[in-house]
Amino acid sequence: MADEVVIRARGLTKRYGATLAVDHVDLDVRAGEIVGILGPNGSGKTTTILMLLGLTEPTEGRAEVAGFDPLRDPLEVKRRVGYLPDSIGFYDGLSARDNLAYTGRLAGLSRREIDQRFAEALERVGLPDIGRDRVATFSRGMRQRLGLAEVLMKQPSIAILDEPTATLDPHSTQEFLGMIRTLKADGTAVLLSSHHLDQVQSVCDRVALFNGGRVALAGSVTELAHRVLGGGYVIDVEARGTAVREQLAAVPGVVRVAVLGPEFYRVDCERDLRAEIARRLAPSCELTGIRFAEPSLNEVYTRYFDELRHAA
Amino acid sequence: MRRSGSPFTGVGVVLAKEAADYLSGARMWVLEALVSLTAIAAAYAAILSIRAHIGESPFLFLRLLTMAQDPLPSFIALLGFLIPLVAIAIGFDAINGEFNRRTLSRVLAQPIYRDALLLGKFLAALLALTIGLLSLWLLTIGIGLLMLGLAPGTEEMIRMLGFLLATIAYGGVWLALAFLFSVVFRAPATAALAALGVWLLFALFWSVVTPLIATLIAGPPQGIFGPNIGYLHTALALDRISPNTLYSEIALALLQPSTRALGPVLYSQVQGALLGAPLPAAQSFILVWPQLTGLVAAMILIFAVAYVVFQRQEIRA
Incomplete structure (x- = not known):
């Protein structure tokens, strides 16, 4: 139900x-x-x-x-x-x-x-x-x-x-x-x-x-x-292992990888690449978390109405 | 589109809550005290005068209500004056008060229709008014019993009961008007002022206005061969638009049993009549039936207008 x-x-x-x-x-x-x-x-x-x-x-x-x-x-x-x-x-x-x-x-x-x-x-x-x-x-x-x-x-x-x-x-x-x-x-x-x-x-x-x-x-x-801010998807990855950043950057479709903290990476992608990232890291790294980075609703709201104002 | 469910769902709940609010509220106590004190003072003053003439009239209790003793007017004159004020004071913020307290959307979000809210509130206000008037009526009879040492006769009781019903209907007209203005105006002060304006129009100015309008419609009061009957009928019809006129005619016919007609009387109508002889109660009731139904109809009509306006309103605070 x-x-x-x-x-x-x-x-x-x-x-x-x-x-x-x-x-x-x-x-x-x-x-x-x-x-x-x-x-x-x-x-x-x-x-x-x-x-x-x-x-x-x-x-x-x-x-x-x-x-x-x-x-x-x-x-x-x-x-x-x-x-x-x-x-x-x-x-x-x-x-x-x-x-x-x-x-x-x-x-x-x-x-x-x-x-x-x-x-x-x-x-x-x-x-x-x-x-x-x-x-x-x-x-x-x-x-x-x-x-x-x-x-x-x-x-x-x-x-x-x-x-x-x-x-x-x-x-x-x-x-x-x-x-x-x-x-x-x-x-x-x-x-x-x-x-x-x-x-x-x-x-x-x-x-x-x-x-x-x-x-x-x-x-x-x-x-x-995704619709308002554009620029693809943002995925947060928590993983420990060697050369995680490099491995993430090598996944086709990944635009940019930022290191936000120890074992914590933010990946800008062209599409939803969570499955590909998990497959890529599985042999050599321990993946402890993977999820969409939560964008700010405030940012979405402000951008949407700003664009409307500019369009007007 | 037909709505499902009864429009009366919840009327009882609204009625019980509102009646409790009215009867326990300070406003009602103040109003009741005001009306009771003045009316009882008028009845007491009348009793002092009546005591000197016990035995001269078979309708002493009715005289208790109709007799004026300087400086006080009669009991019925006081009621005629004060009842509209009490009714307006009870009803002027019935609906706009809900808007202003921001309780309306909360209450109407419960499974009831607006019909139930308005009707429940009106019936509660009418019930509170009725309880107040009934208490006053019983109190006056009690004072009469104690001070005159006589019990009212059956005929007197019937007439006084009829008068009580007419007073409730009269109060109902003003209550419906107060409800109408409480629906139309969001500010309670404006609603109260508008209702008081109508009351002033009928209480003070209507008797000045009606001869002018009657003259415009039916010509001057005096014709070449005497009084202009057309004028008299027109003036009377206009006068009877006022609930005050209808109420005073009912009071006159019921509480003064010798009253045989309300309005212009021709010689042919009183041929054979014993002037000053009382009419049976049933005859007096027949005499005031149009006035009584007029008051009830006016109450229903004004309430219906309030109902339609309320149905069309947006309930957003």
């Missing part, structure tokens, strides 16, 4: 009068996958999320979320999707428990389920003792964690998180990203919208780059880097 597509959008379009907010977006998210959606403000990320949730009606195109059409079966979609909005709000006069019990009851949970899941969710987000406290006394970070607790309480098959770390300090951000990873470990598909590229890169399996309401690029960070 890991390859099951749980979010599928085809030609999803949203117009507000003459303004085209989302322009024929195609997007797939598989079960247990974390997909990041990136893009400048106003590029259509949140509108796409709202259409996937059935909270706004697409002008064109269609979507399928957890096997249901958000336009026709919004209640079924919302039963299966946990949503953390970009700027989450709570009823300040109510306690954390009462706030989450309200949405829990709306989600159809029984009192017993609410009690049980509430305690578990608070434990997971690191706020085990605040159930009776009024939300008015909470910091932004606590509110954000409480929002994630609400998502967890629902035990959704899909979590949609819109800018979840935008207002968090670095330490809280790292903790929050850890919590997002646990969602993936539970088998939950996560659609994560964020401006923080390093964070997206650290948790996401794939990325969709939005620009002008369209998905301009989509794929893994390595694939995006």
Whole structure:
């Protein structure tokens, strides 16, 4: 079931009068996958999320979320999707428990389920003792964690998180990203919208780059880097033995070999040469690691929009 | 496209939460205290006057509600004035408050339709208003029982119950209007001001405006052969656009049983009638039925407009 597509959008379009907010977006998210959606403000990320949730009606195109059409079966979609909005709000006069019990009851949970899941969710987000406290006394970070607790309480098959770390300090951000990873470990598909590229890169399996309401690029960070930065593939090799550098340089297709440290080499290649490199080093060296060097998403993002500006 | 699932899914949950918020909120307590104090003071002042005339009227409890004693106006006049304010105060931030607290997208991301949120909130506000009015009604009867030493008759109870229902419907109209403005305007202050503006129009200026419009439509009030009936009917129809007029007509007919007609009366209509003789309660109810249904219809109509506007809104904060 890991390859099951749980979010599928085809030609999803949203117009507000003459303004085209989302322009024929195609997007797939598989079960247990974390997909990041990136893009400048106003590029259509949140509108796409709202259409996937059935909270706004697409002008064109269609979507399928957890096997249901958000336009026709919004209640079924919302039963299966946990949503953390970009700027989450709570009823300040109510306690954390009462706030989450309200949405829990709306989600159809029984009192017993609410009690049980509430305690578990608070434990997971690191706020085990605040159930009776009024939300008015909470910091932004606590509110954000409480929002994630609400998502967890629902035990959704899909979590949609819109800018979840935008207002968090670095330490809280790292903790929050850890919590997002646990969602993936539970088998939950996560659609994560964020401006923080390093964070997206650290948790996401794939990325969709939005620009002008369209998905301009989509794929893994390595694939995006290959398309945007060009210049072939970069492979990191960890190996011990004699003349490793020379042997690597002798592999057909290798453009350059750099020594990054003891027994650590970075190889620029014209294509994916991992298999050839492994074969070449096998007789005389001990190969301890070979993988694509992770390019920086920040670099990809900056280069892409710089090129767009120059083209304009 | 037809949506699956019931639009009422979650109405009960929203209603329970919102009613609890209203009934336990400081705002409601302040409003209730204000209305209760003024209305009870008016009833008490009326009792002092009524005590001197016990035995002169078979409808003492109704006089408790209608009699004015300087410097206080009557109980019903106070309610007519204060109920719109209470309803506006309850409803002016019902929806825009959710936008401003940024709770709307969170709540609507749960498996409910917008219909349920709006209807649940409105019913909760109406329930809170009803509980407040019912308490006030019972309190007034209790004061009457204690101070007059008499129990209200069946006819009086029926009329007072009808009056209570009319007051709830009247409050419902203003509540629906407050909800409409809370949907239309994102700023609660603007919504409150707009609702108060409409209230001022009907409470103070409508009676000034209607004769002018009626004259434009039907000619001057006085014709060559006496009063211009066309003018009277037009002025009355225009007057009845105001919920205040409908409510005061209901109060008049139900709480003053001798009222035989609401509007212009021709000689032919009162031939054989005993002037001052009370109408049976059923007859009074027939007399105010159009006004009562008018109030309920206005409440539903304004709520329906709020509903349509809310359905078309983007929910992004």
